Amino acid sequence: MPTAHAPATGTPRGDEELLQALLLEALVVGKALLLRLQAADVAEGRERIRRLEGSSAHRASLADALRDVEDPGALRAHPDDLHVEIVLTMHPSDATRRAVIHKLLLIAEQLDDLDRVRGDEARVQARADLAETVAAWWATDEVRRSRPPVEEEVRRTPDEARRQPLLTTMAGVAAGVQSVG
Known part of the structure; x- marks a missing residue:
């Protein structure tokens, strides 16, 4: 029944x-x-x-660290010897979740496209595109066994997410360094 x-x-x-x-x-x-x-x-x-x-380990600022330098003159005397590198990373699980959400949104769009396509050839192509996205989604490793290289994390981070916090953070760093002299 x-x-x-x-x-x-x-x-x-x-x-x-x-x-x-x-x-x-x-x-x-x-x-x-x-x-x-x-x-x-x-x-x-x-x-x-x-x-x-x-x-308390994360409470110190760059300005605090510069104040603790035993010989601040040494830093000023040899600025070319300093190597400062900014590294932007995204928590690996955040990158994975974003990848999954992106694939789910793409699948939803492709299902909509599949409903609208006309003609056998277009329908076959739409199904192939959908199958490819589902395969990519299936292959997305939701549990990372190792940390990805920094370059990969940065590449996966959306441009806007990289720009906004960077500008705010760098303004604070510059103000902290200037306050030390």
Whole structure:
């Protein structure tokens, strides 16, 4: 006997109802998984903040470090000997989540495109594009076993995310260095 969760099959209408029920269930599961990832991101962010707030190791500024230098004149006398390198990194799980979310959004767009395409050749291409994206999503390693190189993390970071905090941080660093003299 067919139910709301298991409609009758074997007829075109029954098959269509089953397909619609499965798609609806897939959307619900997909949304639940996405919400779970976002909740984990929030929880990890809060935990990082808790650890930083409880640790005095991260409270020092560049200005504090420069004040602690035993011979500040040595820094001023040999500025060309200093090598300062700014390294911007993204937490590996953040990069992975962004990659997954990007792929999910791309899949949603491709499913919309698949509904709109006309012609057999275009439909075959749309399905191939969708299959490629699903394969890439499947291949995304959601648990990194090793830290990616800094260059890879920077390459994956969206331009806007790199620019805004950098400008704010560098303004603070410059002010701190100037205050030391």
